[in-house]
Amino acid sequence: MRRFSWFNLTSLTLGFAFLYLPMLILIVYSFNASKLVTVWAGFSTRWYGELIRNEAFLDAAWVTLRVAVVSSTLATVLGTMAAHALVRGGRFLGRTLFSGMIYAPLVMPEVITGLSLLLLFIAIDLDRGITTIVLAHTTFSMCYVSVVVSSRLVSFDRSIEEAALDLGCTPFEAFRLVTLPIIAPAVIAGWLLAFTLSLDDLVIASFTAGPSATTLPIKIFSSVRLGVSPEINALSTILIAIVAVGVITASLISKRSIARQMQDTRAAIAGA
Amino acid sequence: MRRFPAMPQTVSSAPAVFAPWADPQARPLIEFRGVTKRFGSFTAVDGLDLKIYEREFFALLGPSGCGKTTLMRMLAGFEEVTEGQILLEGRDLAGVPPNRRPVNMMFQSYALFPHLSVWDNIAFGLRRDRLPRDVIAERVEEMLKLVQLTRFARRKPHQISGGQKQRVALARALAKAPKLLLLDEPLGALDKKLRQETQFELMGIQEKTGTTFVIVTHDQEEAMTVASRVAVMRDGRLEQVDTPDRIYEFPANAYVADFIGEINLIEGRLAAVEGETARLHWAEGQTPLGGLAPKPAPAAGEKVTLAIRPEKVRISSERPAGAANAVRGRIEDIAYLGNISTYHVVLSTGHVLRAQTVNTDRFHAREHTWGEDVWLSWSDSAGLVLKG
Numbered sequence: 001m002r003r004f005s006w007f008n009l010t011s012l013t014l015g016f017a018f019l020y021l022p023m024l025i026l027i028v029y030s031f032n033a034s035k036l037v038t039v040w041a042g043f044s045t046r047w048y049g050e051l052i053r054n055e056a057f058l059d060a061a062w063v064t065l066r067v068a069v070v071s072s073t074l075a076t077v078l079g080t081m082a083a084h085a086l087v088r089g090g091r092f093l094g095r096t097l098f099s100g101m102i103y104a105p106l107v108m109p110e111v112i113t114g115l116s117l118l119l120l121f122i123a124i125d126l127d128r129g130i131t132t133i134v135l136a137h138t139t140f141s142m143c144y145v146s147v148v149v150s151s152r153l154v155s156f157d158r159s160i161e162e163a164a165l166d167l168g169c170t171p172f173e174a175f176r177l178v179t180l181p182i183i184a185p186a187v188i189a190g191w192l193l194a195f196t197l198s199l200d201d202l203v204i205a206s207f208t209a210g211p212s213a214t215t216l217p218i219k220i221f222s223s224v225r226l227g228v229s230p231e232i233n234a235l236s237t238i239l240i241a242i243v244a245v246g247v248i249t250a251s252l253i254s255k256r257s258i259a260r261q262m263q264d265t266r267a268a269i270a271g272a
Numbered sequence: 273m274r275r276f277p278a279m280p281q282t283v284s285s286a287p288a289v290f291a292p293w294a295d296p297q298a299r300p301l302i303e304f305r306g307v308t309k310r311f312g313s314f315t316a317v318d319g320l321d322l323k324i325y326e327r328e329f330f331a332l333l334g335p336s337g338c339g340k341t342t343l344m345r346m347l348a349g350f351e352e353v354t355e356g357q358i359l360l361e362g363r364d365l366a367g368v369p370p371n372r373r374p375v376n377m378m379f380q381s382y383a384l385f386p387h388l389s390v391w392d393n394i395a396f397g398l399r400r401d402r403l404p405r406d407v408i409a410e411r412v413e414e415m416l417k418l419v420q421l422t423r424f425a426r427r428k429p430h431q432i433s434g435g436q437k438q439r440v441a442l443a444r445a446l447a448k449a450p451k452l453l454l455l456d457e458p459l460g461a462l463d464k465k466l467r468q469e470t471q472f473e474l475m476g477i478q479e480k481t482g483t484t485f486v487i488v489t490h491d492q493e494e495a496m497t498v499a500s501r502v503a504v505m506r507d508g509r510l511e512q513v514d515t516p517d518r519i520y521e522f523p524a525n526a527y528v529a530d531f532i533g534e535i536n537l538i539e540g541r542l543a544a545v546e547g548e549t550a551r552l553h554w555a556e557g558q559t560p561l562g563g564l565a566p567k568p569a570p571a572a573g574e575k576v577t578l579a580i581r582p583e584k585v586r587i588s589s590e591r592p593a594g595a596a597n598a599v600r601g602r603i604e605d606i607a608y609l610g611n612i613s614t615y616h617v618v619l620s621t622g623h624v625l626r627a628q629t630v631n632t633d634r635f636h637a638r639e640h641t642w643g644e645d646v647w648l649s650w651s652d653s654a655g656l657v658l659k660g
């Protein structure tokens with residue numbers, strides 16, 4: 001094993017500090033007994049208790065959760081279908097245009113996505129509320145799902161699907177019985193990605209939310225403008241925990257499926 | 273309810289002669305009529321006519337990229353025909369999706385379902401037919417026994433060896449008792465010994481089930497071993513379709529002759545035809561060489577090629593008395609293969625001919641040595657004179 005040089009160690013420490021120190025401070029101060037954010041007065045879970053009694057925050061949290069679950073599920077279904085059509089659909093008219101277009105939202109400034117969705121909702125006279133946030137989140141997270149799923153589809157042997165057709169499956173059955181179980185890890189990873197994206201989106205949600213529904217990020221952002229409270233720290237800590245669990249699970253799932261793939265390949269080579 | 277053909281455990285003695293292709297009344301199982309397949313401007317299969325009969329073991333042979341896989345994929349329904357028709361029992365297959373064809377394919381990559389056990393892989397096709405559970409179970413057990421994988425039924429594809437995978441793929445394709453089974457280089461990944469075992473296993477299965485097999489292979493020995501008929505393809509066309517022995521002994525042209533087995537080819541011009549024998553001028557000042565005449569015989573002076581297999585050429589130190597054809601040369605190289613030796617002999621004209629001897633005596637394996645002057649001789653019926 002190579003030993004770490006001082007230079008490497010320093011740059012690694014600095015890099016990680018830069019990334020995680022702010023979060024660490026936030027988490028530590030969420031357990032602060034004092035009401036003043038910057039003065040440490042001992043350990044306490046007081047602000048977590050206060051948080052649970054805060055109706056406005058709880059409402060926002062509930063809205064956020066529902067939006068995240070519904071929109072990530074919709075995005076996963078649509079994104080998987082889109083990926084399948086693009087990777088497997090063969091050559092159809094405007095295919096290149098389509099695959100280019102599906103990735104465009106990845107690089108589109110969120111402000112523009114939010115604004116255009118807002119204009120659309122006004123144009124079709126849709127009242128802004130939980131429905132519009134769900135629609136907006138589905139739209140922008142769908143392309144992330146489709147990127148994740150299509151990278152898995154590209155790497156898997158087409159003839160496995162053909163074998164299913166050959167053995168009597170209709171195209172839909174072949175997808176349900178063969179393709180979907182094989183790409184399931186990618187689909188789940190896509191869902192988790194869409195879920196976390198929806199959970200912490202502020203920009204698009206602020207464009208598409210209405211007075212009847214506010215999401216947690218919007219709530220936090222607006223209350224921080226009146227001053228940072230320890231309650232917000234507690235709430236953010238919980239959010240960080242949820243997102244971290246989501247990201248770690250997603251990476252574990254895809255890592256495990258890669259490991260299994262490699263094991264398959266090794267077995268195939270060894271057996272041949 | 274679906275009935276599967278009974279599979280007798282003992283193979284009855286072979287029928288007198290199996291040659292439906294010789295019977296003009298026989299109805300083919302598969303018929304290609306002027307089938308052409310183009311990918312853009314590239315023609316992969318070119319105006320192909322072919323009849324394959326029930327219970328045949330039909331081998332497709334040809335160099336890489338000549339269109340063998342494309343032909344198979346058109347039969348299975350993964351590729352559309354650009355021109356012409358493919359008929360199955362007289363019905364046009366155009367527009368029939370793969371899942372509605374009584375054809376199963378064993379893929380070159382095996383294409384096993386990685387998330388299903390060996391048992392479920394084999395049961396997959398049967399379940400799509402909505403067969404009762406006990407019928408499926410019985411059939412799967414039967415298939416497992418056939419390919420000797422009963423012990424591995426619960427394993428996943430990544431837990432078995434390459435040869436075992438190949439047998440699962442075979443069992444899976446066979447389970448539905450298709451009218452036609454397509455095998456795309458099914459033994460490509462196996463070592464020689466396992467490959468030969470499996471070839472005989474395949475022939476046994478074919479005899480037991482009566483399924484019609486079409487097999488693609490790169491290995492001409494394999495084609496000769498398993499097939500009732502062999503088709504040699506080149507650039508999307510069929511060069512010759514015939515029984516293995518006729519392909520070997522009576523190749524239609526120099527290409528087929530060269531592709532199947534080892535052969536000496538001597539180009540020249542037709543000198544004369546006397547009855548069965550044709551003679552060709554092959555070099556200045558040399559006696560014309562003879563072989564079986566092509567039918568119909570071309571005119572004298574036309575370009576022809578004498579094709580003669582190395583094992584039909586005798587090698588000796590003295591000129592054999594009364595040999596119909598004899599040439600003199602010097603041994604340049606000897607390839608010792610254990611059971612046989614191949615001598616490469618350079619003639620004074622610059623031609624290199626190969627002659628083979630069987631090493632029946634251990635201590636006289638090399639009767640002749642490098643640089644030795646020898647005579648090569650053969651009878652008039654040993655060689656073939658081919659047009660072109």
Ligand SMILES: Nc1ncnc2c1ncn2[C@@H]1O[C@H](COP(=O)(O)OP(=O)(O)OP(=O)(O)O)[C@@H](O)[C@H]1O
Binds near residue numbers: 311342
């Ligand atoms: N989808 C495709 N698009 C364009 N060209 C193709 C396609 N499939 C096959 N071809 C071309 O058609 C020709 C025949 O291909 P095919 O796969 O039938 O060859 P093959 O005889 O099976 O060769 P091999 O023995 O190497 O497997 C090749 O030149 C190949 O490049």
Ligand SMILES: [Mg+2]
Binds near residue numbers: 340341342
């Ligand atoms: Mg091929």
